[in-house]
Amino acid sequence: MPKQMNFQASAESLREQLVAWRRDFHAHPEIGFQEHRSAGIIAARLRELGYQVQTGVAHTGVVGLLEGKQPGPVIMARFDMDALPIAEENETDYVSQNPGVMHGCGHDAHMAIGLGVATLMAQRRDEITGTLKLVFQPGEEGLNGAEVMVQEGVLKNPRPDVVLITHVWNDNPIGTIDVTPGAVMAAGEKWNCTVRGKGGHGALPHQTVDPIVATALIVTALQTVTSRNVSPLEPAVVAVCAVHGGDTFNVTPPQVEMEGTVRSYSPRVRETVLRRMREVIEDVAAACGATAELEITPLTPALVNDAEVAEVVRAAAEAVVGPENVSSGQRTMGSEDAAFFLREIPGCYFFLGSANAERGLDAPHHNPHFDFDEDALPLGLAVMMNALGHYLF
Numbered sequence: 001m002p003k004q005m006n007f008q009a010s011a012e013s014l015r016e017q018l019v020a021w022r023r024d025f026h027a028h029p030e031i032g033f034q035e036h037r038s039a040g041i042i043a044a045r046l047r048e049l050g051y052q053v054q055t056g057v058a059h060t061g062v063v064g065l066l067e068g069k070q071p072g073p074v075i076m077a078r079f080d081m082d083a084l085p086i087a088e089e090n091e092t093d094y095v096s097q098n099p100g101v102m103h104g105c106g107h108d109a110h111m112a113i114g115l116g117v118a119t120l121m122a123q124r125r126d127e128i129t130g131t132l133k134l135v136f137q138p139g140e141e142g143l144n145g146a147e148v149m150v151q152e153g154v155l156k157n158p159r160p161d162v163v164l165i166t167h168v169w170n171d172n173p174i175g176t177i178d179v180t181p182g183a184v185m186a187a188g189e190k191w192n193c194t195v196r197g198k199g200g201h202g203a204l205p206h207q208t209v210d211p212i213v214a215t216a217l218i219v220t221a222l223q224t225v226t227s228r229n230v231s232p233l234e235p236a237v238v239a240v241c242a243v244h245g246g247d248t249f250n251v252t253p254p255q256v257e258m259e260g261t262v263r264s265y266s267p268r269v270r271e272t273v274l275r276r277m278r279e280v281i282e283d284v285a286a287a288c289g290a291t292a293e294l295e296i297t298p299l300t301p302a303l304v305n306d307a308e309v310a311e312v313v314r315a316a317a318e319a320v321v322g323p324e325n326v327s328s329g330q331r332t333m334g335s336e337d338a339a340f341f342l343r344e345i346p347g348c349y350f351f352l353g354s355a356n357a358e359r360g361l362d363a364p365h366h367n368p369h370f371d372f373d374e375d376a377l378p379l380g381l382a383v384m385m386n387a388l389g390h391y392l393f
């Protein structure tokens with residue numbers, strides 16, 4: 001059991017402030033790389049608290065450094081800031097004031113927790129052994145803001161020894177925390193494919209090479225990649241999410257466009273899936289007399305938690321919600337760009353249960369009705385502080 005300081009009471013004492021921050025961010029959501037207002041509030045607060053502040057990292061990111069009195073490890077915590085292009089359908093007094101934009105994933109909570117960490121750590125600055133690096137990241141939602149921050153040197157000067165990240169999680173009830181060692185989120189790829197045949201009259205199929213039939217066979221054959229080429233014990237997804245071809249009822253089009261995504265945990269499975277997709281697509285097209293071109297764009301690597309850091313976070317969480325409310329095993333085939341940090345630095349990404357079904361606060365993430373139980377704010381802050389405190393006090 002790692003040494004433990006419990007910050008539950010001090011986190012609880014910030015509750016009103018946390019809720020106020022969260023509701024203000026919620027009412028003023030900003031799309032990725034446009035988080036100017038949010039970043040401005042965060043940078044101003046960090047400066048007031050005596051942090052060294054760097055702004056404009058990856059366009060709108062903010063980095064705050066707090067050096068303790070004694071030298072020691074550099075511990076980073078990451079909080080994402082962006083909202084989604086969703087029209088909010090909640091009726092609360094903190095509903096989005098920015099039409100068509102909504103904090104539908106809970107990143108408003110993350111910013112509030114981040115400001116809470118900044119506040120509590122600044123109060124104990126004299127006791128810190130090492131350096132706290134707070135990273136407020138833009139553009140998490142499909143924009144790979146973390147990768148841009150890494151390219152701009154966020155993991156240097158000083159280089160963190162450990163990275164901690166949390167996400168409110170409406171799949172799990174309030175008062176629970178999940179800390180899972182190993183891979184918890186998948187590597188994600190985007191793929192596009194053009195199937196080319198020969199267009200012609202719909203009534204004269206023998207004069208055409210029909211790309212629609214070829215595409216239908218390809219979609220079906222692709223199902224065998226995960227079911228026949230990957231071990232049933234290994235997670236993988238091959239999804240066809242868009243098929244576009246043809247304009248009218250009596251013309252066979254010359255080509256069809258498809259796109260979709262691939263998800264995997266292990267690099268070996270990823271390599272197998274991408275290789276088999278290419279073979280299936282090209283060879284099935286050839287069997288139809290057509291040709292097909294597959295283009296694969298990597299999005300994020302798998303997000304892998306370090307076992308030792310996960311153990312520290314587990315103890316930090318148990319001290320707040322009790323061992324019976326700390327689970328292990330939450331995994332998703334979703335992707336998260338924090339993987340770019342965790343690929344380089346050992347760390348842990350933990351799930352902060354935030355749903356309250358009785359109060360109707362259990363809509364899924366990215367849903368226009370998404371909202372969560374604000375008890376998650378002091379709980380998340382306490383766990384984050386306990387885990388940071390393990391390294392810094």
Ligand SMILES: [Zn+2]
Binds near residue numbers: 104105141365366
């Ligand atoms: Zn999201």
Ligand SMILES: [Zn+2]
Binds near residue numbers: 105106107140167
């Ligand atoms: Zn999110």
